[in-house]
Amino acid sequence: MPEITLSTETKRLSYAEAVNHALRRALYERPETLLFGEDVAKPGGVFGVTKGLHREFGDRVFDTPISESAILGGAIGAAMFGRRPIAEIMWIDFSLVALDQLVNQAPNVRYVSRGAVTAPITVRTQAGNGPGACAQHSQNLEAFFAHVPGLRVGMPSTAQDAYDMLLSAVWCDDPVIVIENRTLYHGAKSDVRLGGEVEPIGGARVRRGGSDVTVVTWGAVQNLVLEAAEELAAEGIEAEVLDLRWLNPLDLAAVRDAVGRTRRLAVVHEAHTFGGFGAEVVGLVAESGADLLAPPLRIGAAPARIPSALSLVPGILPTREKIADGLRRLVRGEKAGDAGALR
Amino acid sequence: MRSDTPTLLGHFERMLLIRGVEDEIARLRTAGDMVGSIHLCSGQEAVYVGAVAALDLSRDAVFPTYRGHGWALACGVPPEALFAEILGRVAGINGGRGGSAYFTAPEYGMYGENSIVGAGAPIAAGAALAASFDGSGRVAVAAFGDGALNQGAVHEAMNFAAVRGLPVVFVVENNAYSELTPIADMTRNPELFRRASAYGMPGGRVDGNDPDAVARAMETCVERARGGGGPALLECMTQRIVGHYIGDAQHYRPAGELDRAVAAEPIGRLAERLTAEGVAADELDAIRARVADRVQAASRLALDSPPADPATALEHLYA
Ligand SMILES: Cc1ncc(C[n+]2csc(CCOP(=O)(O)OP(=O)(O)O)c2C)c(N)n1
Numbered sequence A: 001m002p003e004i005t006l007s008t009e010t011k012r013l014s015y016a017e018a019v020n021h022a023l024r025r026a027l028y029e030r031p032e033t034l035l036f037g038e039d040v041a042k043p044g045g046v047f048g049v050t051k052g053l054h055r056e057f058g059d060r061v062f063d064t065p066i067s068e069s070a071i072l073g074g075a076i077g078a079a080m081f082g083r084r085p086i087a088e089i090m091w092i093d094f095s096l097v098a099l100d101q102l103v104n105q106a107p108n109v110r111y112v113s114r115g116a117v118t119a120p121i122t123v124r125t126q127a128g129n130g131p132g133a134c135a136q137h138s139q140n141l142e143a144f145f146a147h148v149p150g151l152r153v154g155m156p157s158t159a160q161d162a163y164d165m166l167l168s169a170v171w172c173d174d175p176v177i178v179i180e181n182r183t184l185y186h187g188a189k190s191d192v193r194l195g196g197e198v199e200p201i202g203g204a205r206v207r208r209g210g211s212d213v214t215v216v217t218w219g220a221v222q223n224l225v226l227e228a229a230e231e232l233a234a235e236g237i238e239a240e241v242l243d244l245r246w247l248n249p250l251d252l253a254a255v256r257d258a259v260g261r262t263r264r265l266a267v268v269h270e271a272h273t274f275g276g277f278g279a280e281v282v283g284l285v286a287e288s289g290a291d292l293l294a295p296p297l298r299i300g301a302a303p304a305r306i307p308s309a310l311s312l313v314p315g316i317l318p319t320r321e322k323i324a325d326g327l328r329r330l331v332r333g334e335k336a337g338d339a340g341a342l343r
Numbered sequence B: 001m002r003s004d005t006p007t008l009l010g011h012f013e014r015m016l017l018i019r020g021v022e023d024e025i026a027r028l029r030t031a032g033d034m035v036g037s038i039h040l041c042s043g044q045e046a047v048y049v050g051a052v053a054a055l056d057l058s059r060d061a062v063f064p065t066y067r068g069h070g071w072a073l074a075c076g077v078p079p080e081a082l083f084a085e086i087l088g089r090v091a092g093i094n095g096g097r098g099g100s101a102y103f104t105a106p107e108y109g110m111y112g113e114n115s116i117v118g119a120g121a122p123i124a125a126g127a128a129l130a131a132s133f134d135g136s137g138r139v140a141v142a143a144f145g146d147g148a149l150n151q152g153a154v155h156e157a158m159n160f161a162a163v164r165g166l167p168v169v170f171v172v173e174n175n176a177y178s179e180l181t182p183i184a185d186m187t188r189n190p191e192l193f194r195r196a197s198a199y200g201m202p203g204g205r206v207d208g209n210d211p212d213a214v215a216r217a218m219e220t221c222v223e224r225a226r227g228g229g230g231p232a233l234l235e236c237m238t239q240r241i242v243g244h245y246i247g248d249a250q251h252y253r254p255a256g257e258l259d260r261a262v263a264a265e266p267i268g269r270l271a272e273r274l275t276a277e278g279v280a281a282d283e284l285d286a287i288r289a290r291v292a293d294r295v296q297a298a299s300r301l302a303l304d305s306p307p308a309d310p311a312t313a314l315e316h317l318y319a
């Protein structure tokens, strides 16, 4: 087995390769970890993310039947008895057939036993729309999970975060869901720092500085936000882009700081606007008494199921144009809110 | 009892249509006209054609999976409406909302693909539940793969149907793989039909590459269910001769397996049988040519249809 060093090195990796490196390091450094799910072992994952890990770590990496309740419940039970399972749910949509294990079971283990037993599981999954995907393979359900006290929820959007946040999740003693995005897996490679200390979960990051408006965002849609911000920069509007990274724990201080500087707030997520986590961010900022120059703006998916046809999707999901338009109006003091959120 | 030659010729033509449509879909997907994940059913046509031959589509209801193009075509969905659906065009059977893996065609007795493994089974039981009250004589068909038998919803559906004596036939398309993982890594007892007895319903296995055998076994299950005898499970042994999805390199297959599957595929087999029964080669060729023309004409029609209109994307959410 090749040595994995703790010393820091930098490699050019895709998002998928970064996840693979994190899993490999976790399996290597923490003998109590297990990795299992549908097609993860011998086939190396339907997206190739877990390639080579079964060969390297043997029975600690295994394929399961198509039984999400057994996967998640099995992870919880094993965690109660000293293992540190990393379970894959191939699509976040499939977590719904086993929601009981994530909502009624995992977060209660520590709470009810007053810490006598814990369930430090990591659930890796991926969410969001991709070309041609149907309504059952396109959803963004982070708000469901963020609504459940006791579950930690992270959404990495860069290769570095895919590596760092997954390790933070595995090292964390709580049940954690890391929601990846398949449209990011095999994109351009970037420099990823490997090794070094594993940071505790939490912490937002500023992706782009700007003084006119703070855009709080997370997940893959962030790339559209950054493109929209560049478009606006050419018009003299500077948007600050804050990647929340973790919805639980939420880095409210970073949000408040940023909004305190720009005094304008927009939240952009791919999930449905109505009942989305953006409402929580806006609500918390409002409660904190922030003195805003304009009403806050939420941009997310309009209320509909997600259709398969490419031409229908822009009628529902956020696009670069919708984001740029919304931010422009917000900064100019025009009405920017998405009235379509209520229907 | 064996079916007569005209019946078999009908099976032959319908299986050819399914294969021809799947081949054209593969071409359109590879050319980039279609996008996303598409699951072809090539090699499994006999299951759909045989099973549907035993149904009365004016009242029965079929609930297939994401691998559902074959079920739809066997039920009579026009190929142009299927092509257009996968292309995301106005003329699609759901105007592009469903796509390859989640379209529905209730007007043809095809009550929707499902992209959640096993989710159609309890819904089929529900269609049968309605039948137990409405006097329609409807039989519901829940179709799913071998892998789906490891999903809790399927077990709940089978027990629910059995305990209430509901008119459902659970059709298992056993192609020996769950995506990229072989059945031996999924379950200890590969005789999936044996699970039926645990729920107190009959279960049986049939050669799923023989449409005639599937049709006759299915008739027995359907008649029994329609007559109030309750559900049954029919395991159809088959193999896909294509990847799980278009683009799947099938590295997981042992050497020679795919060649054996191709040699056993149902269309060539039926052609041999028909030839042995005295059908002339010309007659089979004429059917092949007719089907090929139909597929090409349907594909052209679908490609001529405009893209679905984004302004309609929010329609039909609520009553
Ligand atoms: C609940 C759920 N879990 C996982 C998946 C991902 N998935 C799609 S098809 C498939 C394999 C299904 O195998 P099988 O039931 O044998 O049907 P086949 O594809 O062979 O026709 C899996 C795991 C899913 N769609 N739904």
Ligand SMILES: [Mg+2]
Pocket: B145, B146, B147, B173, B174, B175, B176, B177, B178, B179
């Ligand atoms: Mg299968």
